[in-house]
Amino acid sequence: MSQERDTTAPDASHTALKSADPGAAGAAVRGETPGARVAGSGRRARDGNHTAASVAPGTAGGESGDAAGSPDQGRDVLIDVRGLKKYFPASRSLFGRTTRELRAVDDVSFRIHRGETFGLVGESGCGKSTTGRCIIRLHDVTSGEIRYDGRDMAPMAEKELKPYRKRMQAIFQDPYSSLNPGMNVLQLISEPLEIHSAFSRAERRERVLELLARVGLKSEHADRYPHEFSGGQRQRISIARSLAASPEFVLCDEPISALDVSVQAQVVNMLEELQDELGLTYLFIAHDLSMVRHISTRIGVMYLGKLVEVAPSEELYTSPAHPYTEALLSAIPVPDPKAAPAGGRILQGDLPSPLESITGCKFRSRCPFAIGRCAVQEPELREIAPGHYAACHLHE
Ligand SMILES: Nc1ncnc2c1ncn2[C@@H]1O[C@H](COP(=O)(O)OP(=O)(O)O)[C@@H](O)[C@H]1O
């Protein structure tokens, strides 16, 4: 053994990528719709069935995944978020003490199983990105746990986090701002390899070319710069870059929101293909429900820093329980009116400021069903059907 190198994940994936057929994958990306893809995916369908009951509502005293008889018993939980809070200082006194806090994420608990896609939706500003960034520890957390493969990363310092950094990657909405315009594609994609492993220069180039083929780009693209590509192509470069260090978890933060509708389907389709082949786990964030339906195994709906509903994807669309979810669904144009959820309503009013202190249910200022209790008591996220959770007094 002449050279010391990290041989675990990179090589494993190297093989996986080598054995993959980029041409076939490219054809699939071009030819299939996300819906068709999902319908044909046995693995995804299986996940949909048995990941049903896997949110961990509440904080202290909430359902424990380790408890005997828990719905998660025997399930492979990759990420277990418990009572996550992230407060940003909103104003400070003359002496630098925080006098006002913005509760971007306020006591959120859920689990993501290995190999699944957990969709996270809600209006802009409700705390989705902050949740995702806390999970991959781009933010320090105010309190709560982020158990990754059983170990709580929340209190870890950078040195301890290092091995986890390679296992978790992210792609964001605007690939242009996340790709350094002064680096060419070869440099952009090989940069994570330089940080996380000891590939030689030639090995790095070979790996970059494999990754490019895998995301539907050509080898001659390696020497070009981000501004020479379309939005969809730039997102493909971001995806290739995120996969370079062979992660197991990818935070997909609105990766298709800025793309043309026709390109959105291709990118979602490609992410699904990659997930199946590389065994990836995704947290897929979107601001509207139409974008997460087909890729998600389960979906969580956020409102003002809280999870208000979590359900298996199809169930959320066919039987939404929370008035906010209903309103979000009614905002989606439905090609077949018969498929529209019963009782869907248009969302009234604006999202209140997260700086406002709201007693009771945070949704009550916009809720057409609010009752007296909603003003005084905050509803807890409760299981209302197997694997289906909602935080609303109407379901208690
Ligand atoms: N770094 C930050 N500093 C201060 N406030 C922030 C920061 N990041 C996000 N916020 C605030 O936290 C709230 C949630 O933001 P975000 O998580 O980005 O929402 P979303 O992704 O759902 O649009 C917003 O009110 C936003 O202004």
Ligand code: SF4
């Ligand atoms: S708890 Fe009350 S205000 Fe909140 S969503 Fe349910 S009915 Fe509406």
Ligand SMILES: [Mg+2]
């Ligand atoms: Mg966001």
